[in-house]
Amino acid sequence: MRRLVVLLALLGIAGMLIPTAPRPATAQPATTLIQGLGEEPENIDPQRTNRFHSLIVLSYVVEPLFTLDKDFKVVPLLAESYSWSADKKTLRVVLKRDLTFHNGSPVTSADVKATFERYITVSPLSSYLRPRTGGIVGMDTPDPRTIVFRFAQPKPLAMISDLADAHTGILPASFIASTPSTDIGIRALVGTGPFMFKEWVPGDRIVLERFDKYRWGPAFSPNRGPAYFQRMIFRIIPEDATMTAEVEAGNVDLTFDVTPAGLQRLRANPNVVVMQAPTYSVQYLVLNMERWFFQNAKVRQAIAHSIDKEAIARAAWLGVGRPVDGLINEATIGYWPGVKQYAYKYDPERAKALLAEAGWRPGPDGILRRDGDRFEVTLITFSNIDQWRRAGVIVQSQLKQVGIDVKVETAEVGATYDRARAGAFDIGIFRNTWWLGQPYLYFLTHSVNIPSSNFSRWPNSLLDKLLETAGNAVDDAEREQALNRVQRIIVESAVWVPLVSNTSLLAAKKSVGGLEVLGSHPWWPVHLRALALRRK
Amino acid sequence: MTRYIFHRLMALIPVVLGVTLVVFSLLHLTGDPVRLLFGLNVPEELVQQRRQELGLDRPVVIQYIRWLARAARGDFGVSITTGDRVAAMIRPRIGPTLELTVLALLVTLAVSLPAGVISAIRRGTVVDSVSRLVALFWVSMPTFWLGLLFILVFGVWLGLLPISGRAELPWSWEGVRTHILPVLTLGLPPAALFTRLTRSSMLEVIGEEYVRTARSKGLDEWSVVVRHALRNALIPILTLVGLRLPWLFGGAVITETVFAWPGMGRLLVDSVLKRDYPVVQGIVMFMAILVVLSNLLVDVLYAYADPRIRYE
Numbered sequence: 001m002r003r004l005v006v007l008l009a010l011l012g013i014a015g016m017l018i019p020t021a022p023r024p025a026t027a028q029p030a031t032t033l034i035q036g037l038g039e040e041p042e043n044i045d046p047q048r049t050n051r052f053h054s055l056i057v058l059s060y061v062v063e064p065l066f067t068l069d070k071d072f073k074v075v076p077l078l079a080e081s082y083s084w085s086a087d088k089k090t091l092r093v094v095l096k097r098d099l100t101f102h103n104g105s106p107v108t109s110a111d112v113k114a115t116f117e118r119y120i121t122v123s124p125l126s127s128y129l130r131p132r133t134g135g136i137v138g139m140d141t142p143d144p145r146t147i148v149f150r151f152a153q154p155k156p157l158a159m160i161s162d163l164a165d166a167h168t169g170i171l172p173a174s175f176i177a178s179t180p181s182t183d184i185g186i187r188a189l190v191g192t193g194p195f196m197f198k199e200w201v202p203g204d205r206i207v208l209e210r211f212d213k214y215r216w217g218p219a220f221s222p223n224r225g226p227a228y229f230q231r232m233i234f235r236i237i238p239e240d241a242t243m244t245a246e247v248e249a250g251n252v253d254l255t256f257d258v259t260p261a262g263l264q265r266l267r268a269n270p271n272v273v274v275m276q277a278p279t280y281s282v283q284y285l286v287l288n289m290e291r292w293f294f295q296n297a298k299v300r301q302a303i304a305h306s307i308d309k310e311a312i313a314r315a316a317w318l319g320v321g322r323p324v325d326g327l328i329n330e331a332t333i334g335y336w337p338g339v340k341q342y343a344y345k346y347d348p349e350r351a352k353a354l355l356a357e358a359g360w361r362p363g364p365d366g367i368l369r370r371d372g373d374r375f376e377v378t379l380i381t382f383s384n385i386d387q388w389r390r391a392g393v394i395v396q397s398q399l400k401q402v403g404i405d406v407k408v409e410t411a412e413v414g415a416t417y418d419r420a421r422a423g424a425f426d427i428g429i430f431r432n433t434w435w436l437g438q439p440y441l442y443f444l445t446h447s448v449n450i451p452s453s454n455f456s457r458w459p460n461s462l463l464d465k466l467l468e469t470a471g472n473a474v475d476d477a478e479r480e481q482a483l484n485r486v487q488r489i490i491v492e493s494a495v496w497v498p499l500v501s502n503t504s505l506l507a508a509k510k511s512v513g514g515l516e517v518l519g520s521h522p523w524w525p526v527h528l529r530a531l532a533l534r535r536k
Numbered sequence: 537m538t539r540y541i542f543h544r545l546m547a548l549i550p551v552v553l554g555v556t557l558v559v560f561s562l563l564h565l566t567g568d569p570v571r572l573l574f575g576l577n578v579p580e581e582l583v584q585q586r587r588q589e590l591g592l593d594r595p596v597v598i599q600y601i602r603w604l605a606r607a608a609r610g611d612f613g614v615s616i617t618t619g620d621r622v623a624a625m626i627r628p629r630i631g632p633t634l635e636l637t638v639l640a641l642l643v644t645l646a647v648s649l650p651a652g653v654i655s656a657i658r659r660g661t662v663v664d665s666v667s668r669l670v671a672l673f674w675v676s677m678p679t680f681w682l683g684l685l686f687i688l689v690f691g692v693w694l695g696l697l698p699i700s701g702r703a704e705l706p707w708s709w710e711g712v713r714t715h716i717l718p719v720l721t722l723g724l725p726p727a728a729l730f731t732r733l734t735r736s737s738m739l740e741v742i743g744e745e746y747v748r749t750a751r752s753k754g755l756d757e758w759s760v761v762v763r764h765a766l767r768n769a770l771i772p773i774l775t776l777v778g779l780r781l782p783w784l785f786g787g788a789v790i791t792e793t794v795f796a797w798p799g800m801g802r803l804l805v806d807s808v809l810k811r812d813y814p815v816v817q818g819i820v821m822f823m824a825i826l827v828v829l830s831n832l833l834v835d836v837l838y839a840y841a842d843p844r845i846r847y848e
């Protein structure tokens with residue numbers, strides 16, 4: 001009897017080990033696309049979240065009124081047409097005909113109004129349109145397809161900054177009214193997108209189901225709906241090495257969460273396609289202008305000349321970064337290519353000469369001195385992000401070459417920002433990511449943002465005025481001119497030294513079709529992910 | 537016995553109070569959840585407003601007392617990051633973690649008891665030396681690394697077993713297969729320790745008079761070893777089980793992250809990283825209760841293993 005039990009147990013174990021065809025953890029039909037998510041979204045409520053991994057999922061389910069084509073031009077999505085008043089204080093939007101929500105009810109201007117009311121109340125991203133900042137003071141719905149936004153001040157960027165952003169994804173007014181706000185995006189989400197929210201198993205997966213009535217994809221998508229895949233499963237896989245293994249084993253069809261280390265393995269795998277695209281994330285260095293030694297422009301220029309951005313891209317970013325010249329890059333709306341000619345090139349000799357001109361002479365230990373002061377500074381950056389910690393060390397060694405002694409002090413993100421706000425640093429290496437140039441540069445360099453997000457502590461009235469013009473001028477050309485000048489002043493000042501932008505990565509199984517369509521658009525927009533991808 | 541159990545249960549209260557107080561203070565010292573949640577691009581007034589809504593602008597002591605008062609009524613509050621109720625977030629995570637830890641403990645015992653017993657009765661032979669070497673290998677293996685190694689060998693190279701995740705139906709065939717690697721990762725390393733302990737514990741009793749008596753009565757070897765020797769060698773093993781339980785939960789945190797297992801350990805790590813106090817508090821409290829209860833269970837089992845033990 002005992003032997004029989006042992007035999008059966010052995011047979012059972014052997015059975016478990018019998019290989020089957022490559023399969024996901026749960027067997028799914030071929031019309032399912034499995035995406036790997038490296039971080040679990042906290043919720044997928046378009047209005048409450050501002051996190052990347054939430055956006056990845058929710059933008060399949062809800063849609064804003066407009067979207068952006070590959071040249072950053074606003075194109076209609078739920079909207080059919082729009083018109084501005086001459087003073088840019090009134091925007092009239094007409095919805096497409098026959099739009100329906102996943103619950104079957106038609107999309108009306110009342111739904112748009114209810115969504116924007118929720119957006120300007122709860123979203124952490126809605127500051128541009130909040131009433132307090134001269135934003136929305138009223139919304140009229142003269143008929144079910146027309147919505148009129150009334151702003152207190154001219155809001156020329158409203159369409160691009162808010163109305164084309166998934167965080168203003170339209171929800172049904174009845175859904176907003178009948179669902180507790182904290183259940184939205186956790187237990188339920190209803191929108192107009194190509195996929196419907198079906199199930200969220202916490203810690204494990206989020207399942208979306210195709211919306212068969214979907215027909216209103218943007219004009220740049222070859223398929224305007226419905227999607228080819230019946231089902232989209234987001235598997236949550238927090239460990240990088242596990243994610244790489246799942247892609248290698250063919251259990252995950254597509255993921256954006258590829259680390260530089262995983263990239264080398266996946267590139268070598270013949271069954272995996274790896275794509276790269278620029279991101280608008282910029283790693284930059286900023287000088288604390290309250291320090292007397294940085295007030296001399298020659299010293300700042302010397303620092304800019306001493307930094308080899310190529311070396312940072314190679315050694316800190318392991319090949320997934322590239323040097324940038326401006327504080328915003330070409331993936332950001334409003335980028336001015338002309339900024340290139342003002343960027344300081346890597347030239348340690350020139351740096352040494354500039355420092356000598358500023359009165360700094362090498363001491364016996366090779367470190368510069370002036371009037372008895374030794375040139376020693378503190379550099380702060382994030383301890384918990386490799387690319388920042390490593391960049392800090394590289395800058396340290398590069399500044400050492402020209403005679404500046406840098407002490408690197410790292411702490412986790414929150415603590416580092418607290419220290420930056422308190423001004424307790426000489427040099428900082430930070431990051432920021434925003435796809436829209438004007439508000440981003442305003443945030444980083446306008447004097448009203450000292451010390452909360454402008455860490456330079458350098459008030460500059462010309463810069464302030466240009467930033468305001470770039471945001472408020474009714475005339476498009478005037479705004480553009482102002483923003484170009486802003487970019488030039490920032491780079492020329494050498495108060496900020498832009499370092500490296502990373503590329504976003506995508507790894508997909510060879511059997512996923514439509515990747516070339518996705519790659520034709522600079523940031524792989526969700527509508528191409530939803531509508532163009534198919535099983536080969 | 538009943539009185540004893542009641543007293544032990546009463547002891548839960550200071551344990552839970554102590555653990556939650558320590559965790560609460562540590563978390564508050566190390567970062568601001570609202571800043572972490574919103575990032576840098578969000579206006580300061582909104583951050584302040586959210587802090588007020590969550591009561592984070594109050595002194596830490598007041599926050600702790602408020603939390604305690606609510607928890608006593610069974611209300612564990614809402615998560616700072618998701619806005620969801622903490623109890624609702626923890627509930628679906630309990631099953632997967634218990635599955636993993638209980639199965640891992642069974643694997644540990646299923647491997648180590650026979651291995652320890654055989655090592656003891658075949659003391660000094662090749663079998664004993666091999667068992668010692670194998671034990672050394674496992675005991676020096678970090679959970680994290682072992683998990684990744686299993687994934688690489690059985691998931692990627694051989695393609696025999698699923699790499700990560702828990703199947704929709706955990707007790708289906710596919711479900712059983714998804715359990716294998718995480719359970720082995722969590723269960724095998726402690727087996728080494730248990731094997732050594734079982735061996736030494738067995739060696740002690742095997743030399744006893746009653747074992748010789750049992751043999752001379754003409755009992756077969758199985759009865760001698762299992763009924764007479766092993767049963768008497770069980771006490772130290774049970775003690776070790778009790779001591780290892782907190783480790784098991786600790787190991788589950790790592791194993792769940794490596795294998796993308798939707799358990800409490802992962803939720804705990806995520807919540808600590810986001811300084812989501814209410815969720816961390818809820819899980820830590822739940823785990824503390826589990827550990828205390830399972831230690832109590834071990835103590836009660838002593839009485840069954842050795843009828844001479846009485847609790848008054």
